[in-house]
Every structure is written in C-alpha cells, then in structure tokens.
Amino acid sequence: xxxxxERKAGFLAIxxxxxxxxxxxxxxxxxxxxxxxxxxxxDTPEAGRTNALQRAAFAGPVTRTIAVVPExxxxxxxxxHVSTQLAxxxxxxxxxxxxxxxxxxxxxxxxxxxxxxxxxxxxxxxAAASIEVSRRLWDSWEDDAVIRDVATGRYIDVDxxxxxxxxxxxxxxxxxxxxxxxxxxxxxxxxxxPVLAAxxxxxxxxxxxxxxxxxxxxxxxxxxxAAEVRDARARLGSSxxxxxxxxxxxxxxxxxAESRALSEQEAGTPQDSRFARFVGSAAGLTELLDSLxxxxxxxxxxxxxxxxELEELSRLVLPELRRRGVLRPPVQDGTFRDVLGLAPxxxxxxxxxxxxxxxxx
Amino acid sequence: xxxxxxQPSGQIQFGIFFQGVNSGxxxxxxxxxxxxxxxxxRHIAQTAERxxxxxxxxxxxxxxxxxxxRPHALDVVGRPDAQTMLAALAxxxxxIGLVATQNTTYNDPADLAHRLSSLDLISGGRAAWNIVxxxxxxxGANFRRGGYLDHADRYKHAxxxxxxxxxxxxxxxxxxxxxxxxxxxxxxxxxxxxxxLPRSAQYRPVLFQAGDSPxxxxxxxxxxxxxxxxxxxxxxxxxxxxxxxxRSIAAGRGANAVQIMPASEFILGATDQEAQExxxxxxxLQIGPQQAIAYLxxxxxxxxxxxxxxxPLPEIDPVVEETSETRGSGFHGAKARQLADQWRAEAKDKxxxxxxxVTSKTARIDSTFTGSYTAVADHLAEYARVGAVxxxxxxxxLIPTGLDEIVNHLVPELQERGVYPTEYRGTTLRENxxxxxxxxxxxxxxx
Numbered sequence: 001x002x003x004x005x006e007r008k009a010g011f012l013a014i015x016x017x018x019x020x021x022x023x024x025x026x027x028x029x030x031x032x033x034x035x036x037x038x039x040x041x042x043d044t045p046e047a048g049r050t051n052a053l054q055r056a057a058f059a060g061p062v063t064r065t066i067a068v069v070p071e072x073x074x075x076x077x078x079x080x081h082v083s084t085q086l087a088x089x090x091x092x093x094x095x096x097x098x099x100x101x102x103x104x105x106x107x108x109x110x111x112x113x114x115x116x117x118x119x120x121x122x123x124x125x126x127a128a129a130s131i132e133v134s135r136r137l138w139d140s141w142e143d144d145a146v147i148r149d150v151a152t153g154r155y156i157d158v159d160x161x162x163x164x165x166x167x168x169x170x171x172x173x174x175x176x177x178x179x180x181x182x183x184x185x186x187x188x189x190x191x192x193x194p195v196l197a198a199x200x201x202x203x204x205x206x207x208x209x210x211x212x213x214x215x216x217x218x219x220x221x222x223x224x225x226a227a228e229v230r231d232a233r234a235r236l237g238s239s240x241x242x243x244x245x246x247x248x249x250x251x252x253x254x255x256x257a258e259s260r261a262l263s264e265q266e267a268g269t270p271q272d273s274r275f276a277r278f279v280g281s282a283a284g285l286t287e288l289l290d291s292l293x294x295x296x297x298x299x300x301x302x303x304x305x306x307x308x309e310l311e312e313l314s315r316l317v318l319p320e321l322r323r324r325g326v327l328r329p330p331v332q333d334g335t336f337r338d339v340l341g342l343a344p345x346x347x348x349x350x351x352x353x354x355x356x357x358x359x360x361x
Numbered sequence: 362x363x364x365x366x367x368q369p370s371g372q373i374q375f376g377i378f379f380q381g382v383n384s385g386x387x388x389x390x391x392x393x394x395x396x397x398x399x400x401x402x403r404h405i406a407q408t409a410e411r412x413x414x415x416x417x418x419x420x421x422x423x424x425x426x427x428x429x430x431r432p433h434a435l436d437v438v439g440r441p442d443a444q445t446m447l448a449a450l451a452x453x454x455x456x457i458g459l460v461a462t463q464n465t466t467y468n469d470p471a472d473l474a475h476r477l478s479s480l481d482l483i484s485g486g487r488a489a490w491n492i493v494x495x496x497x498x499x500x501g502a503n504f505r506r507g508g509y510l511d512h513a514d515r516y517k518h519a520x521x522x523x524x525x526x527x528x529x530x531x532x533x534x535x536x537x538x539x540x541x542x543x544x545x546x547x548x549x550x551x552x553x554x555x556x557x558l559p560r561s562a563q564y565r566p567v568l569f570q571a572g573d574s575p576x577x578x579x580x581x582x583x584x585x586x587x588x589x590x591x592x593x594x595x596x597x598x599x600x601x602x603x604x605x606x607x608r609s610i611a612a613g614r615g616a617n618a619v620q621i622m623p624a625s626e627f628i629l630g631a632t633d634q635e636a637q638e639x640x641x642x643x644x645x646l647q648i649g650p651q652q653a654i655a656y657l658x659x660x661x662x663x664x665x666x667x668x669x670x671x672x673p674l675p676e677i678d679p680v681v682e683e684t685s686e687t688r689g690s691g692f693h694g695a696k697a698r699q700l701a702d703q704w705r706a707e708a709k710d711k712x713x714x715x716x717x718x719v720t721s722k723t724a725r726i727d728s729t730f731t732g733s734y735t736a737v738a739d740h741l742a743e744y745a746r747v748g749a750v751x752x753x754x755x756x757x758x759l760i761p762t763g764l765d766e767i768v769n770h771l772v773p774e775l776q777e778r779g780v781y782p783t784e785y786r787g788t789t790l791r792e793n794x795x796x797x798x799x800x801x802x803x804x805x806x807x808x
Contacts, residue, residue: 048558053445078468078505087442092449108554111553141439155438178502182432
C-alpha cells in the first residue's frame with residue numbers, strides 16, 4: 001500500500017513566454033510566489049520573441065527559489081557558445097539553471113545562419129553532440145581548479161583543467177566538427193546543469209537517455225497524458241525524470257474557459273498546440289494535476305494568457321495541491337538539481353578522487 | 362560647415378571595463394573577490410551606476426590563454442558569457458549601458474544581431490556591441506567553423522558582418538512590424554533572415570570598436586559610434602582625435618559622429634604621495650616573480666624557471682623555429698633573437714632586473730592616471746576642455762571594490778568642475794552618450 005508519506009511529491013513548471021520582454025521580473029516573481037519550482041522560456045522564431053536564455057538570465061538575480069530554464073536550439077547554434085551561456089546562467093541564478101535542449105526543424109533557421117537544412121534522424125545527432133560538448137566543457141574545470149595560491153603565484157591549478165577534445169562520431173550526418181576546450185568559465189555552480197528534452201528526441205538511436213535528466217512528455221488529450229507518461233517511464237527507465245506537458249485555459253474573472261479559449265487570440269498557447277489542453281475550472285485542473293503528479297515527476301503548464309491563468313493557479317490550484325501533499329513546497333536557495341532529485345554531479349575528469357590511489361594509499 | 366568642425370562637449374564620461382582575463386586585476390590582495398560570482402558583477406555595476414557611469418563593458422574570451430602548451434596558470438582567468446551576464450545585470454540596474462565584446466569571426470551575423478537586439482529590448486535600450494575580430498585557427502578549434510579566415514580578410518569580413526547586423530536591426534518597418542527580409546551572400550557566409558524583433562528605445566545597439574590599425578580606424582570611422590581606443594595620454598589623445606575626425610569626415614559622417622573612450626587605469630589617493638605608494642603596491646601584486654619569468658617565457662618560447670627574477674635577463678636565446686598563437690607576434694621567427702638582444706641591451710642600460718624590466722614593459726604606464734583626487738580631476742578637466750576624449754574606459758585593478766574610490770572621491774571632484782554628468786540624461790545608452798539617432802541603413806547594401 002502506497003501512503004501519502006511514502007510518495008515523493010512532484011513539482012510544477014510554468015512556461016513564461018507570454019510575459020514578453022517587458023514584464024519578465026513581474027512574471028517570474030509571481031510564478032515564484034505562487035510556488036512553481038521552475039520557469040521555462042520558449043525560443044522559437046516568432047515575431048517579438050527575444051532570446052530565451054537572456055530572459056532567463058534577467059529572471060535569475062530577481063528570484064530566490066524558482067529554477068530558470070530556457071530552450072536553446074542545438075542544431076543551428078555553436079555548441080561552445082551554448083555551453084558557456086548556460087554555465088553563465090547558472091552563475092547569475094545561483095545554481096538554479098537548466099536547459100531544454102531543442103532541435104529546430106526549421107529551413108528558416110538554417111538559412112539565417114547559412115547552413116544546410118537538417119531534418120530526420122540528423123536532428124537527434126546534432127542534439128546529442130551539442131549536449132555532449134556542453135557536458136564535457138562543464139566538467140573541464142574541476143570544482144577546485146581556482147586555487148589563488150599566493151606562495152606559488154598560481155591563480156589556477158593547471159592539472160585541474162582539462163581539454164574536452166570532443167569530436168563528432170564517425171556516422172555523424174551533418175558536417176563533422178570538433179571542440180577543443182577547456183571552457184572559458186569555471187565549472188557551473190551545479191556542476192552539471194539539468195538537461196531536458198522532448199521525449200520524442202530521446203531514446204535508442206536518438207539522444208541517449210543517460211545524457212538527459214528529464215524528458216518532456218506530450219499527448220493529444222489530457223486523458224491520454226498519464227498513459228504517455230507511463231510509456232515514457234517504461235521506455236527510458238527510472239533515471240530520467242518525466243515531465244508532462246499541459247496547456248491550460250481556466251474559468252476566470254467571470255468568464256468560462258471555453259469562451260475565453262475561443263476569443264483570446266493573443267494566447268500564449270496556440271489552438272493547434274501539440275500539447276494536451278485542459279479547459280475548465282480551477283477545481284477540475286486540481287484534480288487532473290493531482291492524478292498526473294502521481295504518475296509524472298512534474299508537470300509543465302502552458303497558460304493560455306499568463307496573467308489570467310497565473311492568478312487562478314496561484315490562488316486556487318497550487319495551494320490545494322500542496323495541501324494534498326502531491327506538490328512539493330518551494331525550497332529557498334535550492335538548486336534545479338534538487339528540484340529534480342538529482343545527486344551532486346560527479347566530475348568525469350576529477351583528479352582529486354584518484355589521487356590517493358595514485359599515491360599508493 | 363559646422364558639421365565638419367569638431368565641437369568639444371566640455372564633458373567626459375566613464376565606462377567600466379570588467380576584463381575577466383588579464384594580468385592587471387590583482388587577485389593576491391585580501392580585498393580581491395570572486396571573478397565569477399554574480400555578486401562581484403552586481404557590486405561593480407551598481408557602484409558604477411551610482412557614479413553615473415555611461416557603460417559597463419565585458420570582455421570576451423573564446424579559448425583559454427596558454428603558456429608553453431598548457432593553460433596559463435598565473436593570472437585571473439575564467440569568465441561568464443558577456444551577453445548572459447549583461448542580461449542578468451539589466452535586471453539590477455536602470456540606466457547604465459551594457460556593452461558586450463563579441464567577435465565577428467566565431468558568431469553568425471543573424472544570430473548575434475538577434476541576441477544583441479534582444480539584450481537591447483530586455484534592458485530598455487541600453488545594449489551595445491564592442492566589435493572585435495579574430496583570425497586564428499587556434500581559437501577556431503572550439504567552433505564548428507574552425508579556422509577559416511585569413512588575416513588579410515579580417516576587417517573586410519568584420520565590416521560585412523556589421524553592415525548585415527545593421528540591416529537586420531533596421532529592417533523593422535513600423536512600430537508594429539513587419540520586418541523586411543535581409544539577404545547577404547558573401548565570401549564567408551550567407552544570411553537569409555526575416556528579423557523578428559522591433560526597434561528598441563535607442564533604435565539599435567550602440568557600436569563600439571577597438572581596432573587601432575589604419576584599416577581598423579577607417580572601419581570605426583565608417584561604422585562605429587564610439588572607439589574604445591588605446592590612446593589615453595593627453596598629446597596622443599589629441600592626435601588620435603584629430604585623426605578620427607578626419608577619417609569620420611572622409612567617410613561622410615560629421616566631425617563629432619564618432620566618440621572616443623580610451624582604456625585606462627586609475628590609482629588614486631588623498632595625496633599624490635599616497636597614490637604613488639599605492640601604485641608601487643599595485644604593481645608589485647600585478648607582476649610577481651612568477652609572472653615576470655612567465656612573461657619572458659612567453660617570448661623566449663622556452664622554460665626559464667631557473668632564472669632569478671631579481672637578476673638580469675636570460676643570456677640564452679629564444680626558440681625561433683616554433684611559433685605559437687600564444688607567443689607575442691613580434692617574437693615569431695627570426696625577429697625573436699633580434700628583439701631579445703634589444704631587450705637585454707635595454708635592461709642592462711637601465712640597470713633593470715627581470716622583474717623590473719617586465720613591470721616596465723607590462724604596466725599600463727601610458728594608460729594609468731596616478732595622483733590625488735584633485736590633481737587627477739584637474740588633469741581630466743583639461744581633456745574635457747579641449748575634447749581630447751569623450752570619456753575613459755576604466756579597468757579596475759581590484760574586483761569588486763575597484764571603483765569605490767573613483768565613485769566616492771574622483772567623480773564628485775569632476776562634478777564640481779562641471780565636466781562630469783550629475784544625472785543620467787536619459788534611460789538609453791545612446792541618450793546618455795549624447796549620440797545622434799542613427800540613420801536607417803540603405804537597402805540593398807551589397808558588400
């Protein structure tokens with residue numbers, strides 16, 4: 001028999017794209033005070049959308065508990081830059097950064113940077129390579145590489161810096177490349193940032209499951225979502241956290257969700273969204289999230305209109321989920337790794353651990 | 362025509378250059394803080410804003426410096442990505458400009474233009490781009506592109522890049538959009554993009570440029586708003602201004618179109634003597650015995666650790682067969698022996714030890730203002746009077762408190778003399794620098 005106490009409470013993330021670039025601080029503070037564990041920032045090429053990583057960076061210093069998690073494309077970007085930018089995001093957010101690694105299926109993105117269009121299996125290869133580059137670069141400085149040793153005049157211990165020496169695999173479909181390293185920034189505060197990707201991008205022959213920390217699972221309807229979560233769990237094993245994707249339109253300010261959903265074109269979630277969509281009352285959503293959080297590690301909500309939905313979520317949904325014990329309370333100054341229940345990240349290059357053996361101890 | 366006659370503004374402004382990787386930032390003093398913690402950046406940016414600084418600059422590194430084939434161990438190293446850090450600082454500051462040093466070789470124009478535009482919108486019109494170029498395969502080893510650019514093409518490529526970025530920024534038709542598609546087909550890259558961000562409050566990011574060769578100066582005179590120069594000494598600064606005014610007019614821009622802010626260091630005290638004592642202390646921490654030997658090793662191309670830093674320069678000759686990206690370019694090939702001879706003669710002539718010689722070579726003598734607050738303020742007022750420069754880009758030798766005395770003591774002296782702003786003129790960097798609204802770039806620009 002599974003009791004309340006035995007079951008690990010889940011977390012909730014919220015997509016903040018609807019905040020635009022003028023109200024980032026207000027939106028992320030509202031999400032933090034509502035008790036969301038993570039805020040995510042979309043980065044698809046739409047008019048008016050600013051760079052997701054920069055919005056996440058802006059949100060970093062004004063918050064204390066909420067993780068800031070941008071989408072960054074892996075196909076038409078330079079992996080070395082991506083790695084440095086994400087490590088920097090971890091510094092400016094005090095260890096609350098994550099990365100939703102996306103693989104853009106976009107002839108426009110290819111043309112913008114003058115590269116050939118990538119599609120099919122090659123997308124997962126590009127994503128896997130980019131994630132591997134970042135992970136190696138994040139480890140390329142051991143945690144205690146900055147020694148500031150006045151006696152010897154050394155600012156860093158060179159033995160604790162490592163070349164990433166990455167090369168794309170022999171069967172790489174795109175243009176082969178290599179990355180030398182080390183990183184130009186010390187190891188991120190979390191050691192390794194949690195990496196999330198769409199479940200469709202992860203698995204055998206795609207991005208290897210062991211290289212990501214969580215997958216984002218989607219289904220056409222709320223009813224099918226729990227089944228999809230169970231499928232992903234069975235397919236990917238228990239070491240990968242499962243996050244369910246859900247569009248949300250709530251009854252609000254005297255208007256039924258149904259009528260709002262039809263009338264509001266400025267919505268943050270398009271009608272043709274590939275995510276399951278909940279349309280209804282706060283109480284109904286609470287029931288759905290209660291059941292989803294029993295299957296998934298977390299749920300990411302995509303509010304139709306950020307200000308409107310956030311108000312309902314904050315007032316009616318999250319407090320009730322916490323009261324029922326299915327939603328974790330926020331932890332001040334916790335890391336995003338903590339939210340996902342990840343152990344401290346070991347450094348693949350660590351020389352400190354190997355030292356006693358080398359010394360014959 | 363007044364447009365062709367330079368008019369001094371009678372004012373100077375300050376910028377802060379947080380270098381990140383260098384030998385000038387002291388890390389050995391107990392007051393030295395972290396070079397990576399956000400708190401260091403927040404403290405220095407907010408202090409600068411309290412002192413009405415026009416801009417906060419971040420440097421960029423794309424590969425760690427090496428020394429004799431390994432990462433260089435002795436100086437400050439390891440820094441955040443410029444635009445990510447500036448986006449975070451935008452949240453905790455309100456008026457100061459946010460300048461990202463970004464390379465034209467290992468970025469894509471459409472992507473960089475979008476990210477700078479993004480920073481500009483997020484910060485409410487405070488973003489700027491300090492344009493730099495790279496041309497070596499050693500840096501390219503970290504990028505998909507690899508080493509693909511010849512040195513001779515450096516500025517041609519950079520200018521095509523900047524022109525493309527400007528066209529992207531200028532492509533937004535009305536406040537609500539839509540944007541014109543921007544096409545560029547060049548020797549090194551192809552861009553076909555429909556830009557997606559509107560203009561910011563300052564129209565587009567301010568452009569800084571730091572090249573000093575004749576090609577670099579012409580590039581700046583054609584494209585930049587501000588030159589981040591290497592000419593802070595008074596006579597040199599006046600001469601540099603004359604040269605840039607002439608080049609700006611030749612490029613069809615006004616005499617005042619391009620501003621000049623030299624890199625500089627300030628070592629100050631209540632009295633001149635106190636400042637001189639502080640300078641000796643600063644220098645001793647900047648160039649310790651190990652840094653002095655390493656400096657020579659970098660040019661000699663060989664290990665010199667058996668030499669006494671307080672003794673004469675090494676009598677053995679430099680390795681000349683090998684060249685390396687991290688060795689001084691003046692020491693490549695046969696020049697090495699000749700320059701080593703010159704250095705030995707110079708050190709012997711002046712009676713300098715290795716450490717003293719290296720200190721004399723590396724200390725930013727030309728860029729350092731040393732003295733009491735009042736003496737330095739008087740000196741800077743003279744720059745403002747004749748318009749030798751528009752401001753100074755200060756590299757603090759201490760992080761994060763290196764601006765405190767400048768803001769607390771030097772700025773008020775300058776304000777009393779009427780040569781330094783007492784308030785920000787506006788909320789955008791362009792307003793605060795007193796730059797004109799840029800003219801929309803012509804279409805099509807074939808470069």
